[in-house]
Amino acid sequence: MTDMPPLILWFRRDLRLADNPMLAEAAQTGCPLLPVFVLDPETESLGAAARWRLGEALVAFSQALAAKxxxxxxxxxxxxxxxERLARATGASGLWWGRLYDAPAVARDSAVKARLRGLGIEAKSFPGHLLHEPFGIQTSGGGGYRVFTPFWNAIRARDPGPARPGPARLRGWDGDPGAGERLADWRLGQAMRRGAAVVAxxxxxxxxxxxxxxxxxLHGxxxxxxxxxxxxxRRxxxxxxxxxxxxxIGPREIWHAARSVMEGAQDPGVDSGSDSGAAAFLRQLGWRDxxxxxxxxxxxxxxxxxxxxWDAFPWRGDSAEAEAWRRGRTGEPVVDAAMRELYATGRMHNRARMIVASYLTKHLLTDWRLGLDWFADCLTDWDPAANALNWQWVAGSGPDAAPFFRIFNPQSQAQKFDPEGRYRDHWLKGVGADDFYAAAPLRWRLDPAAPPPVPLIGLAEGRARALAAWNAGKA
Incomplete structure (x- = not known):
């Protein structure tokens, strides 16, 4: 029936059916639902890998909705x-969405809410992206936290709310919302070029x-x-x-599943050490919040x-050395392996992220924002908050950051966390190397048969230079 107006559900970074407070409440209204995704300028500004990955997420989510x-x-x-145009065309009874927390999204959502309410249309937002919303966690003085440990102590025992399963039934709207866009026409993977097939x-x-x-x-x-x-x-x-x-996947679903392991509610056969492992894992989910x-x-x-x-620190801008870092040509095997992993997979092991960030900002004295921008272009798991915090943490300029004089030595890091060289061999000589060369732009003119690059700078020399710059800034 088309005589009942739809409730419009505006999806962004909540492309799932379960653990979705907005969708769960919408299903209970009995209203016909019109799910919408808007490719706005903010979304179009995502990096190449993130835009490609968004397209794949939309395909999967469209299929999940179609099954309902x-x-x-x-x-x-x-x-x-x-x-507004869609609400007017459909006579929508309301428009709902899940909240985001970066400044552009907050400003955009506030403007949308004011605009629709000015037309007499219900505009309602929901939590869902995090365990706990940023404005809901405060220090005893009423402000935001700046250090992780007290923040973690404040949320670790707090119930984030239920992770409700996906609705058994959803009522779709069978009216005509007007001509929609075709996902293929957006060409979200265009900037990935030949790398898309490899990253996929x-x-x-x-x-x-x-x-x-x-x-x-959780069961292994x-x-x-x-x-x-x-x-x-290791995996x-x-x-x-x-x-x-x-x-x-929703953070509450992960939280409750891991808590059940900690509390002994797991299936038979789960390793007895899983409780401590789950606790350490949950701490990482807290770091995301x-x-x-x-x-x-x-x-x-x-x-x-x-x-x-840190504004006066003599960071270097873009350079030939920074470009060599991007291309995995620094001459430091673990750094180059990690940068190849990034380009071929769209992801990078967290320990490797710290190693390459330290090398760029300290051994090469390069501005952390240059590294952040490259990650933004290459990561399929791009998260603006986590990446900004992590880059500033390594560089020493952020809140609760590692001190600048903590300079990772790539060689000792490799010996400790890749003792047999399997990770380096995989990305420098093995199947991973093949993937990297298949994904890398032709304009890079990389030759798989070329000898390994000469190190850009000696590790001791780079460390001494970084510490000299840091000490000079303190004077």
């Missing part, structure tokens, strides 16, 4: 204008795949997570950062030094 009898309507343009082989796409990965992790590798999560040559991590970034907490309270964290005293 709903069609995802695609539209392009400024969100406020598109949504490493991607974890869709809600079902994410849930399966969570189950496999989680037991060794505290001891092995930093090993570059010891959850691999859930990618689906989490696009909302293909902490990153968004900081970005909400300090919106310029991705563009400015958190600590103003």
């Amino acid at each position: 009898g709903l069609r995802l309507h695609l539209a392009r343009g400024a969100a406020g204008e598109v949504l 082989r490493h991607a974890l796409i869709g809600e079902t795949a994410a849930r399966d990965r969570l189950h496999d992790f 590798p989680v037991a060794d997570y505290p001891a092995r999560r930093d090993r570059l040559d 010891a991590c959850s691999g859930l950062s990618e689906p989490l970034a696009w909302g293909e 902490f990153a968004w907490h900081l970005l909400y309270h300090f919106p310029q964290m991705g563009a400015r030094n958190w600590r103003a005293e």
Whole structure:
């Protein structure tokens, strides 16, 4: 029936059916639902790998909705204008969405809400992207946290709310919302060029795949997570950062599944060490919340030094050395292996991220923002809050950061976390190397048969130069 107006559901980074407060409440209204995704300028500004990955997420989510009898309507343009036009055309009873917390999204959502309410249309937003919303966690003085440990102590025992399963039934709207866009016409993977086919082989796409990965992790590798999560040559991590970034799995679902392991509610046969592993894993989920907490309270964290005293530090800008870093040609095997992993898979092991960030900002004295921008272009699990926090943490300019004089030695890091060289061999000489050369732009003119590059700078020399610059800044 088309005589009942639809409730429009505006999806962004919440492309899932389960653990979705907005969708769960919408299903209970009995209203016909019109799910919408808007490709607005902010979304179009994503890096190449993130745009490609968004396209894959939309394919999977469209299929999940179709199985429930709903069609995802695609539209392009400024969100406020598109949504007002759609609400007018359909006579919508309301428009709902899940909240985001970066400054552009907050401003955009506030404008949309004011615009629609001015037309007498219900505009309602929901939590869903995080365990705890940034404005809901405060220090005893009423402000935001700046240090992780007290933040973690504040949330670790707090119930994030239920992770409700996907609605058994959804009522789709069978009216005509007007001509929608075709996903293929958006060409979201265009900038990836030949790299898309390579990265696709490493991607974890869709809600079902994410849930399966969570189950496999909690019934296996989680037991060794505290001891092995930093090993570059082991599959010891959850691999859930990618689906989490696009909302293909909800943080509450992960939280409660891991808590059930800690509390002994797991299936028979789960390793007895899983409780401590799950606790360490949950702490990483807390770090994700902490990153968004900081970005909400300090919106310029991705563009400015958190600590103003770092504004005078003599960071170098772009250079031939920085370009060699991007291309995995620094001459430091573990750094080059990690940069190849990034380009071929769209992801990078977390320990490797710290190693390459330290090398860029300290051995090469290069501005952390240059590294952040490259990650933004290459990561399929791009998360603006986590990446800004992590880059500033390594550089020393951020809140609760590692001190600048903590300079990772790539060789000792490799010996500790890749002791047999398997990670380096895979990306420098093995199947990983083949993937990297297949994905790398032809304009890079890389020759797989070329000898390894000469190190850009001696490790001792680079460390001494970095410390001299740091000490000079303190004088």
